[in-house]
Amino acid sequence: MKPTAIFDIECYRNYFLVSFMDVESGKVKSFEQREGVNLDFLGIKKILIKYKLVGFNCAKYDILMLSAALKGGLDLKEVSDSIIKFRLMPWEFEDRYSVKLPRVDMIDLIEVAPGMGSLKVYGARLHSKTLWDLPYDIDTLLTDEQMDIVREYCTNDLQTTLDLYNYLMPQITLREDMSRTYGIDLRSKSDAQIAEAVIKTILREKYNVYAKRPDLDENYSFRYKAPKYLKGKLNGLVDAIEKLTFVLDSNGSVVMPDYLKNKIVTIGEGNYRMGIGGLHSTEECLTVNPLDWEVLQDLDVASYYPSLIIINGYYPEHLGTAFLRIYSDIYKERLAAKKRGDKVESDSKKLTLNGSYGKFGSKWSILYSPSLLIHTTLTGQLSLLLLIDMLEKQGIRIVSANTDGIVAWYDAGDTDTAKEVINAWQDLTGMQLENTDYSSVHNRDVNSYINVKVDGKVKTKGAYALDGLAKNPHGDIATIAAIEYLTNKTPVETTIRSCKDIRKFLFVRKVEGGAVKNDEYLGKVVRWYYAKNEDTPIRYAKNGNKVSESDGGRPLMTLPDTFPDDVDYQRYVDMSNEILKHIGEKK
Numbered sequence: 001m002k003p004t005a006i007f008d009i010e011c012y013r014n015y016f017l018v019s020f021m022d023v024e025s026g027k028v029k030s031f032e033q034r035e036g037v038n039l040d041f042l043g044i045k046k047i048l049i050k051y052k053l054v055g056f057n058c059a060k061y062d063i064l065m066l067s068a069a070l071k072g073g074l075d076l077k078e079v080s081d082s083i084i085k086f087r088l089m090p091w092e093f094e095d096r097y098s099v100k101l102p103r104v105d106m107i108d109l110i111e112v113a114p115g116m117g118s119l120k121v122y123g124a125r126l127h128s129k130t131l132w133d134l135p136y137d138i139d140t141l142l143t144d145e146q147m148d149i150v151r152e153y154c155t156n157d158l159q160t161t162l163d164l165y166n167y168l169m170p171q172i173t174l175r176e177d178m179s180r181t182y183g184i185d186l187r188s189k190s191d192a193q194i195a196e197a198v199i200k201t202i203l204r205e206k207y208n209v210y211a212k213r214p215d216l217d218e219n220y221s222f223r224y225k226a227p228k229y230l231k232g233k234l235n236g237l238v239d240a241i242e243k244l245t246f247v248l249d250s251n252g253s254v255v256m257p258d259y260l261k262n263k264i265v266t267i268g269e270g271n272y273r274m275g276i277g278g279l280h281s282t283e284e285c286l287t288v289n290p291l292d293w294e295v296l297q298d299l300d301v302a303s304y305y306p307s308l309i310i311i312n313g314y315y316p317e318h319l320g321t322a323f324l325r326i327y328s329d330i331y332k333e334r335l336a337a338k339k340r341g342d343k344v345e346s347d348s349k350k351l352t353l354n355g356s357y358g359k360f361g362s363k364w365s366i367l368y369s370p371s372l373l374i375h376t377t378l379t380g381q382l383s384l385l386l387l388i389d390m391l392e393k394q395g396i397r398i399v400s401a402n403t404d405g406i407v408a409w410y411d412a413g414d415t416d417t418a419k420e421v422i423n424a425w426q427d428l429t430g431m432q433l434e435n436t437d438y439s440s441v442h443n444r445d446v447n448s449y450i451n452v453k454v455d456g457k458v459k460t461k462g463a464y465a466l467d468g469l470a471k472n473p474h475g476d477i478a479t480i481a482a483i484e485y486l487t488n489k490t491p492v493e494t495t496i497r498s499c500k501d502i503r504k505f506l507f508v509r510k511v512e513g514g515a516v517k518n519d520e521y522l523g524k525v526v527r528w529y530y531a532k533n534e535d536t537p538i539r540y541a542k543n544g545n546k547v548s549e550s551d552g553g554r555p556l557m558t559l560p561d562t563f564p565d566d567v568d569y570q571r572y573v574d575m576s577n578e579i580l581k582h583i584g585e586k587k
Helices: 041-050 058-071 076-084 090-097 119-125 144-167 169-182 191-207 237-242 304-311 321-339 343-357 370-392 412-429 476-488 492-498 569-582
Strands: 004-012 015-022 028-033 052-055 106-108 246-248 264-267 270-273 286-288 294-301 397-402 405-411 433-445 448-453 458-461 507-517 520-530 553-555
Touching (some): 004 076, 004 144, 015 058, 028 041, 028 144, 041 058, 052 144, 058 076, 058 090, 076 090, 119 144, 119 507, 237 370, 264 370, 270 370, 294 304, 294 370, 304 343, 321 343, 370 405, 370 412, 476 569, 492 569, 507 553
Parallel strands (some): 004 052
Antiparallel strands (some): 004 015, 015 028, 286 433, 294 433, 397 405
16 A cells, blocks of 8 residues: 655746645655756656655646656746646647656546535635635746745645545545456546446446447437326326427537426425426425424435436437446445445445436436436436325325425324325335435425434535535534524524534635735635624625625634634524524524
8 A cells, every 4th residue: 555645736937846745744745946946856756656646636737747847848837828728638738748647646636526616615615724825826937935935835735635635535435446346547536427437347348338429410309208107197297298309409418398497386285396407396484393193204215316217227329228237237236235234335336326327418428318317307307296296185295395305294194095105106116215204394495404303313405504515614503503493492592602613603705816805815715704893894806896795704714723702693693593584493
């Protein structure tokens, strides 16, 4: 096992820097090229041999720049500009500069992390110690003092990358295991990219199929064909959808027919919106606190999209049934691994199954199949609507629905009736429902909610999701206080005033062109908390406009070692009460 080093590169007109941080010791080794100082080629090559390297966007920038530097004789600033400004790809780079990329053991985190964020954004979401923007414009001729500052900046970026690497360790470990299983390097790929690579490999090795992406012409179109169990159901809705013609736009994406654009389906007291992204109910400001003799139950379809694909025999036309056999085998292998408690294999198979769906709509993928995409999502939506219709006809009220599940609310005396309907739907569709009992649900809307399970655990989504890489911090203590009120009736002020973790009070926002506060430049990603006696907002550097929600915000680009003594607790109390109001818990 090689030791791991984080690495990063900075390049200016008169300064080139590559820095490495040993993950285990935290020690940083820097190599520079500037007037009077040449790169230590031998020292760099020793590190490339000894270490496994980890970077952010390193496969498309840092490793290219390092290759150019090690070749020698090139204008590194010109090379850097060609990559950044003209988006030169690695294979184009090799041809243009007659450079062969070094064979190094390397992981690029940019695709592994969700959401296509920048390193600074991920650092803010992970509460990295210091958020530090590039200190000087890339075209600056640096002084010796400025070079020292750039080196400190680079070291801070190494630490932020290390924070991200540590957070993503479970995903990286899974990718390393899958790489050994399939004999291909999957460590720097997204879930969808992994699914494509795995299926492509199996097609070639097992079925002698060398998959290529389909080239669909501008006249390509198709119609939706519903499975038999949906025929004639839902008051003619299925028949109407089968008459629609689906076409593609210039980007290869499916154009939603006018009939389905924001299509609202009414069943019982519920209204449900259809769309390519899935089925969504339309409730707002909804709180349900069932009585002792009532049941509030979440019903989710197990492995919904994989089940739909396999049961209905869907596959990309250009890959044929070989895809379906591979997909079905992976699904069976996942169930077997899950049954025997092999979490690593189970998770790897799940990643491949679910990741495939993300490539069905990409015209650059070998899995590209607009027809498969639409058949999967429409069959999923119509099947859920069928379940809702069957339950509502038996007096079982549906209070919410979202992509792969519903929330039902009914009298405990109707439990047997509910079970009969569920079993009938499962027999009809071939799919399985998994249930979770709730003690209460609290929805601002279908995409933002706080649901409390009977065991006291809480499920949050959207605006109320806490932590993670997919969402900027947004004064999370307000949501935490609302949850404490919902679960334990703890006054929100008690929760807020007793918290001494400043990270729970922070807001983060990406600011195009950078942000300033009282003429002090902060950076393109700004972090603040609400402080007493703080009257002015944070503003955009380029036009002076106010950064949203920053009135009374005190920048906190470096986290303090002690809790600030000027936190405006009342702002967070008001926020928490607004949350309770928006979910219908308080008027």
